[in-house]
Amino acid sequence: MAEPEAVDVVRPMPVRATREAAMLEASQQRRAVRSVRDLPVAERPRERLAIRGPGGLSATELIAVVLGTGGAGHSALQVAEEALVRYASLGALAGATDAELASIPGLGAVKAARLAASFELGRRSVTDWPAGPWTIRSPRDVAERLGPEMGRLEREELRVLCLNAKNVVRRVSVVYLGNVSASLVRVGELFRDAVRLDASGVILAHNHPSGDPTPSPDDLHLTAEAIAAGRLLDVDVLDHVVLGHDAWVSLRDRGVSFDRAGPMSPMRTADSRG
Numbered sequence: 001m002a003e004p005e006a007v008d009v010v011r012p013m014p015v016r017a018t019r020e021a022a023m024l025e026a027s028q029q030r031r032a033v034r035s036v037r038d039l040p041v042a043e044r045p046r047e048r049l050a051i052r053g054p055g056g057l058s059a060t061e062l063i064a065v066v067l068g069t070g071g072a073g074h075s076a077l078q079v080a081e082e083a084l085v086r087y088a089s090l091g092a093l094a095g096a097t098d099a100e101l102a103s104i105p106g107l108g109a110v111k112a113a114r115l116a117a118s119f120e121l122g123r124r125s126v127t128d129w130p131a132g133p134w135t136i137r138s139p140r141d142v143a144e145r146l147g148p149e150m151g152r153l154e155r156e157e158l159r160v161l162c163l164n165a166k167n168v169v170r171r172v173s174v175v176y177l178g179n180v181s182a183s184l185v186r187v188g189e190l191f192r193d194a195v196r197l198d199a200s201g202v203i204l205a206h207n208h209p210s211g212d213p214t215p216s217p218d219d220l221h222l223t224a225e226a227i228a229a230g231r232l233l234d235v236d237v238l239d240h241v242v243l244g245h246d247a248w249v250s251l252r253d254r255g256v257s258f259d260r261a262g263p264m265s266p267m268r269t270a271d272s273r274g
Contacts, residue, residue, distance in 0.1 A: 211245035
């Protein structure tokens, strides 16, 4: 009796594996492309932007649109992809310096400046002054407005929010850049604009470039000196908010005794971790 012939059984690939294979193939195709013009029209970032709008594009495609063209034998999409791979996330890429961006193959100084400017515009759009009055009701109001910009700064920056009697912000002043400590900051500078505006109170806000908003002994010392000076000038210090990477701390809610309840007393959970 003849033995049955062996039959190769073809098993269908799992759906996930099929998707991963398709993504790998698309990535390889992009790497083989030396210019965005070599892509089908429907796959070009600028054309996709016109059809789908910016919300319909990936981060890689949006960066490619900002860059406009590639360089050093790389298409704009390849340069954008390499940038995101190198920094692992869009947030990390946005925090890179001009020199670090320029070191990415195909980017160069001009495109690095263009990309850095785009990131800065994005940060400023989040923190732009509101159309109507900005009323402070809790530390979260300060953190949500200033955090996206200040939380990613590479050096410490101290700002003072001048408020009227209804806790409406009249001015935000940058009073110090560098290492924020009571020994370096002139406490009188904290109240310069507050006195000129006849402000009822002020809120201090500064960032920790490390990303950890835990108040340091210098932060506590500066706050105590500011409170004492405010009493002499009849300007209440309402809070000191320390900003980190996607996190913040209110010193009032950490137990520091301030002059009056103001807008900060209803807020009892001072730490925000996202």
